[in-house]
Amino acid sequence: MTRSLTLTPAHIARIHREVPDTGPPPGMEMQTDADYAAWVTRIAGRAPTGPLRLFAYGSLIWKPELAHTAETPATAHGWHRSFCLKMIRFRATPDCPGLMMALDRGGSCKGILYDLPEGDLPATLDRLFRREFTVKPINSMPQWITVRTTTGPATALAFVMNRASPAYARLPLAEQAAMLARACGHWGSGAEYLLNTVTHLQARGIHDRGLWDLQRLVAARIDAAV
Numbered sequence: 001m002t003r004s005l006t007l008t009p010a011h012i013a014r015i016h017r018e019v020p021d022t023g024p025p026p027g028m029e030m031q032t033d034a035d036y037a038a039w040v041t042r043i044a045g046r047a048p049t050g051p052l053r054l055f056a057y058g059s060l061i062w063k064p065e066l067a068h069t070a071e072t073p074a075t076a077h078g079w080h081r082s083f084c085l086k087m088i089r090f091r092a093t094p095d096c097p098g099l100m101m102a103l104d105r106g107g108s109c110k111g112i113l114y115d116l117p118e119g120d121l122p123a124t125l126d127r128l129f130r131r132e133f134t135v136k137p138i139n140s141m142p143q144w145i146t147v148r149t150t151t152g153p154a155t156a157l158a159f160v161m162n163r164a165s166p167a168y169a170r171l172p173l174a175e176q177a178a179m180l181a182r183a184c185g186h187w188g189s190g191a192e193y194l195l196n197t198v199t200h201l202q203a204r205g206i207h208d209r210g211l212w213d214l215q216r217l218v219a220a221r222i223d224a225a226v
Helices: 009-015 033-044 121-132 173-180 190-203 209-225
Strands: 053-056 070-087 098-115 140-149 152-161
Touching: 009 190, 009 209, 033 121, 033 140, 070 152, 070 190, 070 209, 098 140, 098 152, 098 173, 098 190, 121 140, 173 190, 173 209, 190 209
Parallel strands: 053 152
Antiparallel strands: 053 098, 070 098, 070 140, 140 152
16 A cells, blocks of 8 residues: 655755855865775675675665666565765765765664676676775775575675764764755755655565664654745
8 A cells, every 4th residue: 555755855946056166174084096006906806606686675675776677576684774974075064064864783774676787797886885885984885795585695795884983973863864854965965865756666666664763753843944
């Protein structure tokens, strides 16, 4: 049964504002070409035989930016979606920080397993890594994980939260909602990111109870601020 979302595009329009990108804040250290090359070498050296498989759980579902030859529903046990990554850029600003979603430890997560085209593995990994992480210490860390599909287990590349990062935050759902109902950056708002994710998960028959509760709380916060 399809359920109606509480959070709507009208809510997103209320909190959207044009925000210039002022670049990395002072003191923020960025990943370098040498850093990316080192990560490529590390992850490629542990790659399983066969096609490169990528586990998508959030924006990679609605904005993959990479061609794929097949996609399969999959479940990652021991991981769950969580707005646990503090942001002060992109979908937030230093004076109005926000949160982005990451794959954190515990629980389980239904997502999509992409088979990526065979070819230049280092080039594919480099492109993925530059999309998924930019600062040091790393936040979204590439890691090989085991996922379950209807045909059995598979090894896939996933981007998981680095709990040692100073950007890691475990906040109550109400605090997450309060931040997402306000934060906006030059990429848009955190609430927009949440709505895109929940909408596309729903279209694929995936119901994430935590995100569903969060979108309801974010909508209520935006309504209360009117």
